[in-house]
Amino acid sequence: MAKAPQLGSGGFGSLLEKHSRSQPGGRCSIGAILEDMDDKDAADFRLALADRKTYSSSSLARALNEYGYKTSHSSVQRHRTKGCQCE
Numbered sequence: 169m170a171k172a173p174q175l176g177s178g179g180f181g182s183l184l185e186k187h188s189r190s191q192p193g194g195r196c197s198i199g200a201i202l203e204d205m206d207d208k209d210a211a212d213f214r215l216a217l218a219d220r221k222t223y224s225s226s227s228l229a230r231a232l233n234e235y236g237y238k239t240s241h242s243s244v245q246r247h248r249t250k251g252c253q254c255e
């Protein structure tokens with residue numbers, strides 16, 4: 169029985185694995201971040217995503233980067249405008 173190549177646990181291996189998990193319908197990096205966050209963080213992030221007056225896409229991208237999630241304002245923008253493949 170052929171086994172899928174196993175990435176190392178921790179470090180970049182874990183990061184790669186996280187990004188490789190393709191969901192039905194697909195999702196963008198913002199969707200992946202939302203899924204990775206705990207419920208409280210994800211709820212806060214969703215509120216911020218919906219609040220365009222208070223949070224620009226670039227300020228959200230900056231906040232995510234500070235929090236350890238690498239993303240760009242264009243990813244945030246695309247997710248906000250539903251130009252991505254998230255549900």
Ligand SMILES: [Zn+2]
Pocket residue numbers: 195196197198199246247252253254
């Ligand atoms: Zn998305």
